Each structure stands twice: as C-alpha cells, then as structure tokens.
Amino acid sequence: MIEEKLDELGIKLPNPPIPAGSYVPAIRTGNLLFISGQIPMEDGKVIFTGKVSDENLETAQKSARMCAINILTQIKRELGDLNKVSKIVRLSGFVNSVPEFSQQPKVINPASDLFFEIFGEKGKHSRIAVGVSCLPLNSMTEIDAVVEFLE
Template identity: 50%
Template sequence: MSALARLKEIGLALPPVATPAGAYVPARRTGNLVFTAGQVPLVDGKVAATGKVGAAVTAEQAYDLARICTLNALAAVDGLVGLDSVTGVVKVVGFVASDPSFSGQPGVINGASDLLGEVFGEPGRHARSAVGVAVLPLDVPVEVELVVEVGG
C-alpha cells in the first residue's frame, strides 16, 4: 500500500507545505536522500501549542505535537519528490523544549517514530536523536526533521 493511501487509511492527510520562516527550503534532495528542514507543530498555518514540555505542556500533548511536526515534514518531502517515492526513513532528529526537570524527550519523539511506522511499516524504522533544548522557534514545544531515502 502506498504511503499516501496508508495516511488516508489512518485518517490523516498531508497539510500544505509550510512556508519557510527564513532563508531556507522546506526540503532538499541530494542523491537518493531527502533532508527536511526542522518542522514545527503548525496546523492551518498556526502554532498548535507553545511552552516547555514538563511545565505548560504535558509529555502526552508533546507526543501528539511530534506527530504534527512529522506530518508537516512528510508534506515537505511530498512537495519535493512525492511521498510515494520514499523507500525508507533513515534518520529522525527531534528537539524538545524542556523544563529543566523534564527528561522524557525520547517518549515525546516516539510520536514521530510511531507515525512513521504506521505510514511506512518496516521501511519506516530509523536511527534517531531526541534532544532536550531550552527554547525553540516561536516557543513551540517540539521540532522534528527527517532524512528519507527515495527511489529513482
């Protein structure tokens, strides 16, 4: 089943590609790899939540926000090469704006990893980093970037 069909089957659709907030592109291909810019939790062009995880934002809310970020990253891939050309997910990097006492960054970024598994199955398994940071752009709680492999 194609990735786009699988998204539809699980009740999701790709959003429009987010307009870059700076001097960069949403995704860039080199060889058979596509790298996305960091994607924040935008829904209909608006920030879905702000604040630090472990304070204003719960780990469960942040997990859902990581899924939104990942959906936005998949939209960037789709806009560049078409989502169905993806043959595998290579790497996920997730940043979590964290309260100093919060150490559950891997659980938050599981939101990204779980969605990629739902969409791509075994080819969605990837290497990953989950990093706690003091602050992210627009005061969002989570940012996700992807590296995917494409055919052709």
C-alpha cells in the same frame, strides 16, 4: 499505497508550512532528501507552544506527531509521491523542555511510530531526541528528517 494508508489513519496532509527563516524546506543530494526542522504548524499557526514537562507530556506527543505529518507534507511536496520513499533514515527530535524534564524520547516516539505505521520496514530509522531551552516561535517540538528515495 501510502496515500491509502494515510486515509486509513485519518490523516489528511496539510499545505506545506512556509519556512520561518532564511532556508529552504528540503534539499536533495543524490538519493537523499534532507527535510528542514518542522514545527507543529497548521494553516500558518503554531498549534502546540510552550515548555514540555511531566504534566503536559501527552500534549507534547501530539506536537511531535504533527511535526511528523508536516515532514510527510514536505516529502510529498518535494518528491510528488510518498511511494518514492525507500527509507526514513534518521529523525532528529528537539523538545522545548523545562530543565528537570528527561523524557524527550517519549515525546518524540509518536513521530517515530507514525513513520513505522505508514512505511513499515522502510519507516524504521535512527534517531536522536534531545531537550533544548527554546525552539522557534515557542513551539513545543521540532523534528527534521533524512529520507532516502527512488526516482
């Protein structure tokens, strides 16, 4: 069912990105899955880099959407099946912003919207969206997630 939705949206999940540091991409505890921060990486390369400002808001939104797709990839890697997701609990969005930029929620919205579109009610989540002075590998965005799942 979820895979069909991804096909309808034209989304093909990439290979899961490899961690850029000393951590694991996901940890399970009870029926919660904590996904480490995902950056806009594809085929081992960061696609969207640099500081976010009013001038490149649309590009930053594409970056956030790519982070969400990488979260989906990590969920599938860990659970084997996206249909096991019972709730997207929380997203934490980080935006590599110039100091005067204050539209971080607009940047992260496409990631949230994608989860709503794919999972429906199960995709509604709590969220933060904050500006930061720097992100790993100079990526524009980084998003982590907490996901509830059924065995």
